[in-house]
Amino acid sequence: MPTQPLVSIDAVPVILHEGSLHLVLGVREYDPFAGRAALPGVLLNAHERLAEAVERALLSKAGVAAGAILASVEAGVFDDFERDERGPTLSIARLVILDPNTELSDERVEMVPLDGLPDLPFDHRAIVARAATVLLDSLWINLGTTRALLGDTFDTAELIARMKELSAAAGLPVPETANIGRALGSNKLLERVAPAAPAGGRGRPPAVWEWV
Amino acid sequence: MPTQPLVSIDAVPVILHEGSLHLVLGVREYDPFAGRAALPGVLLNAHERLAEAVERALLSKAGVAAGAILASVEAGVFDDFERDERGPTLSIARLVILDPNTELSDERVEMVPLDGLPDLPFDHRAIVARAATVLLDSLWINLGTTRALLGDTFDTAELIARMKELSAAAGLPVPETANIGRALGSNKLLERVAPAAPAGGRGRPPAVWEWV
């Protein structure tokens, strides 16, 4: 009976890419699931801090530098029945919000939209769902993650898009959005500002908000 | 550089004892902190399930049998700066609600009231605070833990007492309690029933509730 634990730290890296939230995956080099895109994860080293392991996972599995991390929060601990004998049996998941300006040029990196996730190896699909739920629940409660997700200035349409994408990834019904602009208007942490760009899409341009 | 992780599973076992919530601690047999009461925790074994490790911790550190566990939920993952070189650097905490009828006869076991916690070794004080916060937040949301905490029938005074004890352990201000009985009356999962015992304390006896 072995006495050393097998624990992996799995990042759930989320990035705003071409106007929608994407999951950043790394193509696995080794079995199991060699060649398939999966959450960047590493086996935890002794005396290694959680944040260090997350950075190591992002860098070694997807070529993402630590500086790209805007926020990182706990997303749950997962037992995985399905894993092979050799692999980790326990996964500590951290939701990571990446800077949208990050260059993701590593050849192993793969981005998939949060509202159209493919099949993922291991129990990574369930982990992503939990992470999305955690982020949704922490909106307007954890201001760090909220600001990291939305940026310093954002408009109502962007917020609604993020909520829909996260709800899709979480497997939750599409949220009500009718009165969200009003709610933002009465949020004392926000201030309505004039749009920077002239306009973007088709209809009436949404209200733009800035953190005070 | 060692490559094996040191991960401990720490139970935060809570039990209703003499009318108030108590934390179940185990007196440590070995250094560090030999002789002091601490959360029952074990180093995670390879391929061991979380639930198994929690049961092992309770049995081996406090003599509590697995059958006493009414509910068990995740309470967070903790980095601990302060630990000695030899010890775990990462702790996975699980809140455990124990059956109030459990005989705690093990000589190593020690019970301390949640609303009057002593100093605890390691970062156990912070872990207990987080666990209490998690349980408070999951009241009426996670019905499993809620029922485990309150029992099949309970009265309004008991609920208020549990909320106060948990708030104290969490380091939160004492909750408002003026309209709680009303809220229970409009909860469709509960039904008001006649008190079983004639009466207990001094003033007017509280309303008794039963899960439908």
Added chain:
DNA sequence: GCAAAAGTGTTAGGATTACACCCATGA
């Protein structure tokens, strides 16, 4: 009867929801 403990009445204020309708933009 008195004090303690808890329930109940009542009210004001605010939040939520829903729905209809109006406004700004690009084509």
Added chain:
DNA sequence: TCATGGGTGTAATCCTAACACTTTTGC
């Protein structure tokens, strides 16, 4: 000028917080 995407007006509803007051108990 039309379709589109969003904002705004408005009212019904519900929830919340207070605070005073009443009820039920033990002593």
